[in-house]
Amino acid sequence: MPSQALGTHILLELNNCPDDLLLNQEHLESVLSNSATQAGATVIKSVFHQFSPHGLSGVVVIAESHITVHTWPEHNYAAIDIFTCGDPNIAQRIQDQIIKEFTPATHTTQTITRGPTQ
Numbered sequence: 001m002p003s004q005a006l007g008t009h010i011l012l013e014l015n016n017c018p019d020d021l022l023l024n025q026e027h028l029e030s031v032l033s034n035s036a037t038q039a040g041a042t043v044i045k046s047v048f049h050q051f052s053p054h055g056l057s058g059v060v061v062i063a064e065s066h067i068t069v070h071t072w073p074e075h076n077y078a079a080i081d082i083f084t085c086g087d088p089n090i091a092q093r094i095q096d097q098i099i100k101e102f103t104p105a106t107h108t109t110q111t112i113t114r115g116p117t118q
Contacts, residue, residue: 006115007065008088010095012080016105022073025050025058031101032060032067032080039093041084064090078102083114 021028025048033043041062048058054074060067064084071078080098084091091111099107 005113007085008091009112010082011110013108014078014104016076022071035097
């Protein structure tokens with residue numbers, strides 16, 4: 001059995017976020033990409049979609065795995081998944097930077113270790 005998990009998956013719930021990050025695709029993509037880079041991850045590509053009348057979904061593919069986001073501006077809410085392989089500290093640093101940038105009134109996290117159980 002491996003001594004360290006293959007990956008770290010963080011589920012991040014952000015409540016009462018500022019509208020600019022929930023509505024502005026360019027700003028949201030920049031925040032997530034910069035959070036990955038500042039945490040030591042390597043950004044490969046990102047794809048985002050603006051829904052009508054509002055809301056955004058996107059993925060930032062990183063060499064270590066990915067960051068996904070779904071926003072509900074009408075509820076001032078964002079759901080973000082951070083999944084990294086290897087060093088679990090990278091996922092934690094991405095999470096910390098995202099929380100700093102989003103400035104939610106409240107947030108919750110769940111961390112799941114990923115990989116074979118045998």
